[in-house]
Amino acid sequence: MELEEKRLPYKATYIQEGPDKPAWFMEKNPSGLMPVLRDGSEWIQDSERIFEHLEAKFPNPALKTPDEFKDVGSGIFPRFVEWLKSKDQAHPAKQDLIKELLSFNQHLQKHGPYIAGEKPTDSDFTVAPKLRHARVALGQIMGFAFPEKLEALHKYIELMEARPSFIHTDSPDEMIICGWRKKFSLPEKLDYE
Numbered sequence: 646m647e648l649e650e651k652r653l654p655y656k657a658t659y660i661q662e663g664p665d666k667p668a669w670f671m672e673k674n675p676s677g678l679m680p681v682l683r684d685g686s687e688w689i690q691d692s693e694r695i696f697e698h699l700e701a702k703f704p705n706p707a708l709k710t711p712d713e714f715k716d717v718g719s720g721i722f723p724r725f726v727e728w729l730k731s732k733d734q735a736h737p738a739k740q741d742l743i744k745e746l747l748s749f750n751q752h753l754q755k756h757g758p759y760i761a762g763e764k765p766t767d768s769d770f771t772v773a774p775k776l777r778h779a780r781v782a783l784g785q786i787m788g789f790a791f792p793e794k795l796e797a798l799h800k801y802i803e804l805m806e807a808r809p810s811f812i813h814t815d816s817p818d819e820m821i822i823c824g825w826r827k828k829f830s831l832p833e834k835l836d837y838e
């Protein structure tokens with residue numbers, strides 16, 4: 646999303662998670678972790694380092710989130726993964742996730758519409774795709790919907806998902822669901838009734 650927001654041309658190459666990554670990729674990135682950015686002869690691994698590289702080299706528009714807001718929303722993704730992995734509709738991680746969503750909603754009410762105010766910044770480009778994964782995967786597999794009363798959260802999702810940078814880097818619902826089912830050997834839906 647940051648490449649798109651900075652209007653930098655790029656070519657995306659998708660690599661399947663797991664043990665069968667191509668040799669040319671493993672040669673340059675022995676840990677096998679993604680995302681990776683190749684800029685000329687430089688290979689940069691880790692999303693935070695990639696962002697720092699882009700911000701230093703292409704400072705306009707500036708997308709750095711002020712330090713005080715940097716970690717807002719960062720608890721959502723781990724709670725979502727914990728809950729999904731548990732394969733248990735009533736797992737305590739569900740309540741922990743709801744708490745994280747509530748606190749994110751409260752933050753947006755106070756400081757929004759974006760994490761750092763009027764303009765989206767780096768943290769938004771990290772959190773918004775993760776919210777989409779949580780919403781789509783939990784909706785299908787756990788039958789869970791983000792509580793409707795979290796209006797600032799829903800507005801945030803609407804705003805972020807309408808951005809061309811989001812649309813151009815998004816994946817279809819089926820791909821998101823299939824990816825998570827494969828990762829945790831999940832059924833199509835849990836038997837929660």
Ligand SMILES: N[C@@H](CCC(=O)N[C@@H](CS)C(=O)NCC(=O)O)C(=O)O
Pocket residue numbers: 661662663664677678679680690691692693
């Ligand atoms: N903090 C790192 C996380 C990197 C990471 O854990 N990447 C996972 C995917 S989200 C990965 O590449 N896994 C490779 C695999 O499972 O084969 C970042 O943001 O770049």
